[in-house]
Amino acid sequence: MLLLKRFPDQRNARPGVRMTRQEFMQWLKNVDLNGDGLISKEELMNALKALGLSWTWWKARRALARADLDKNGYINGSKEEEALADFFTEQWGIVFT
Template sequence: MAIKTYKSISRDGKRIMTMDEFKQWLKKFDTDNDGRISKEELRNAIYESGGRFARWKSRRAIKSADADGSGFIDENEITNLVDFAEKYLAISVIYI
């Protein structure tokens, strides 16, 4: 089954994804398959999707989304990362 991402582009240039598509997009970058996203994995996701300032954005995203201070984004913190992605990564996540 192919992962369908970047469903469409909004008028303001943001990529529109469902929450499931966003989770699948992140999962592609979970290189150690531990179910969590590290700062390095997030940096790769930002860089490979054409984002600028990937190192800064990944540090900032972990800091803002990591509620338990573990240094990783886990399943329970994904919604915190969505807020960051909408503000800094030109991604709009829709809930269906």
């Protein structure tokens, strides 16, 4: 799994991690391990764990609750991907350039 950058953990947050939206969207494609076009809580949890974050089950659940606009249990579609990007910015200080 290709991971672009390490996102800061809230416990030791480093504000201002920068990447383009395109880099983030590519990261999301890599999160979708089975290639079905949907990002499940488990896939997101594994990706966050690979980034070195702790409490990944809780963080994935919170991210999914915020970004899963149609409440089907998955991140799917550009609106939900944008909502996830906004959540990561708010929670972990990701800055999109």
